[in-house]
Amino acid sequence: MSKLVVDLDPGDWGFSPERLSRISSHFDRYVEDRRLAGWLATVSRGGQLVWTGNGGHRDRERGLAVEDDTIWRIFSMTKPITAVAVMMLYEEGLFDLDDDVGQWIDALRAPRVWSGGTPTSPETVSAIEPVRVHHLLTHTSGLTYGFQYIHPVDAIYRAKGYDFAFKPGASLIEAVDDFCTSPLVFQPGSRWNYSVAFDVLGRLIEIWSGQELDVFMKERIFDPLGMNDTEWWCPPDKADRLAMLYVNSHGTSAPYEHWSNAVLHPPSLLGGGGGLLSTAYDYDRFATMLLRGGELDGVRLLSSRTVELMTSNHLPGDVDLEEFAVDSFSESGYAGVGFGLGMSVVDDRRKNKSLISEGSFAWGGAASTIFWVDPAEDLVVSFYTQLLPSSTYPVRRDLRTLVYQALAD
Numbered sequence: 001m002s003k004l005v006v007d008l009d010p011g012d013w014g015f016s017p018e019r020l021s022r023i024s025s026h027f028d029r030y031v032e033d034r035r036l037a038g039w040l041a042t043v044s045r046g047g048q049l050v051w052t053g054n055g056g057h058r059d060r061e062r063g064l065a066v067e068d069d070t071i072w073r074i075f076s077m078t079k080p081i082t083a084v085a086v087m088m089l090y091e092e093g094l095f096d097l098d099d100d101v102g103q104w105i106d107a108l109r110a111p112r113v114w115s116g117g118t119p120t121s122p123e124t125v126s127a128i129e130p131v132r133v134h135h136l137l138t139h140t141s142g143l144t145y146g147f148q149y150i151h152p153v154d155a156i157y158r159a160k161g162y163d164f165a166f167k168p169g170a171s172l173i174e175a176v177d178d179f180c181t182s183p184l185v186f187q188p189g190s191r192w193n194y195s196v197a198f199d200v201l202g203r204l205i206e207i208w209s210g211q212e213l214d215v216f217m218k219e220r221i222f223d224p225l226g227m228n229d230t231e232w233w234c235p236p237d238k239a240d241r242l243a244m245l246y247v248n249s250h251g252t253s254a255p256y257e258h259w260s261n262a263v264l265h266p267p268s269l270l271g272g273g274g275g276l277l278s279t280a281y282d283y284d285r286f287a288t289m290l291l292r293g294g295e296l297d298g299v300r301l302l303s304s305r306t307v308e309l310m311t312s313n314h315l316p317g318d319v320d321l322e323e324f325a326v327d328s329f330s331e332s333g334y335a336g337v338g339f340g341l342g343m344s345v346v347d348d349r350r351k352n353k354s355l356i357s358e359g360s361f362a363w364g365g366a367a368s369t370i371f372w373v374d375p376a377e378d379l380v381v382s383f384y385t386q387l388l389p390s391s392t393y394p395v396r397r398d399l400r401t402l403v404y405q406a407l408a409d
Contacts, residue, residue: 002069002229002281004042004052013050014409015043023402024053027395031056034252035393036368036385037244038066042280043403044380047288052280058243058386061255071234071242072384073263074283075274075365079198081286082272083137083342085205085217087306094208097137100130104207105200107180113142114183119155124183131188133204136197137341138314142184143195150327156182162196166269172213175269176203185326192315192325192339202272213270224299225289227282232275233266242277243384245367248392256388274366280384283371287380290361291373311361311373313338313345320347333397354397355404370396377407 010017023041030036038056042049054066090097102109108131117123127142135141146157147164160178161167167175179196186193202213209216214232222230234242245260246253263277289296290311293304302310315324315338322334336351337344343361346352362372368390371382383399 002279004049004068004281004284006049006052008048008050010043010050011408013045013048015045015050015406016408017051019406019408020051020053022406023051023399024055026398026402027053028055030393030395035248036387036395037246037253038070039383039385040066040068040070040072040280041383041399042284042381044284044288046378047292047380049284058241060253061244064240066243067241068281069229069241069279070384071229071238071277071279072369072386073243073245073365073367074276074278074369075367077278077283077363077365077369077371078272078274078276080290080342080363080371081217081221081276082198082201082205083310084286084290084301085221085272086133086137086201087302087310087341088220089205089208091303091306095133095204097132097134099133101133101136101200101204102130104204105176105180107177111142111180111188112183113187114151114153114185117152119152119159122152122156122183127184128187129189131184134314134341135188136201136204138339139192139195139197140189140315141195141197141200142186142188142191142193143179143197143200144185144193145195148194151185153183153185157196166271168268170269172199172203172206172269172271175271176200189316192321196271196273198273198342199271202270205272213272221286221301222282224301225282225285225296227278227285230276230278230282230286232270232277234263234277236264239264243386245386245388247388253387280382283382284380287371287373287382291375291378291380310341311343311345311359311375312340313347314340318347320351322351354400356400364390364396366390368392368395370399372400377404379403 027039037060040054043051058070111127112124146162245256247256294302336348346360357376360374364370368387
């Protein structure tokens, strides 16, 4: 099921229907001037879907409109799902968050840290402390991404074949070895840098559980939550529902057919940092499970205490990303925002200069998608479109303002 059924009056749930309509008006303008091909947004309160809107096309060139069951590439919105999978295994006592990852990943038994030189002739020093599980979950491990083009180590990743995509033909075991035999960007725990850490966690899930990553997620998360359209590729019987991927080209969205078609075939590598396809209905169920402290419709994936731990700021001294992050790509604004286990966490909305509540947690994907959970307001909000890169337009901050200004209680 992917039908977004709204049979409630938003006014009964503290929203002004008239003000909620501003969301549609705002994003329809993006469609009219072709900045976006199409969009879909959901707003839930108290675990109930109270408003949904959409506009434009899932495939503009074929004249196919956005529908409730449109399938979207969620890219890094895979990461919170991976974090939940990790913490489910943590609750089974299979590891401790402080454990040295080198126990399971040979290439991290004696990690080296960049100290100078060039990408082709790097100078390194020994890591002062191990890369620990919590370093991976908080992006403080010292790993990086090849596509960031900021640090010399990024270039080492690219030379090994890892830019925005994985090296063709690589397995997850090979990719993790390639990442972990490269120098770390900094000493573990000393900074924050967006990275392949969740792909390493994907491999650890396989080691800890004894199952392939896709099997574990399907059996332990997707099936129990009824997320029937969340998969690692789009099978032929669902291909007509798949949204086209677009890229920004001089202020207009242009179809990116090569990348769009890639998900029509099973991938050779499943990484915990990205790659999932999903629907608004499916992801709303996942996010609502987090809002309810790890349980949904009688299915409990996590203890409420574990969810509370995951959605607290884990940066040292409760600093925010503006202070602690390397100048790297992020799916979140830095000011007033910390980082938990797999998700950003708002610590100070005044510093963030937004209406969102402290304690809200969120993450987004490379194609400009976003979700957030606001426990103080009992809210779950999500937004879907398919535009690369995610930094093109301030759609996420715009949506935050438009949602909170509609609260009338």
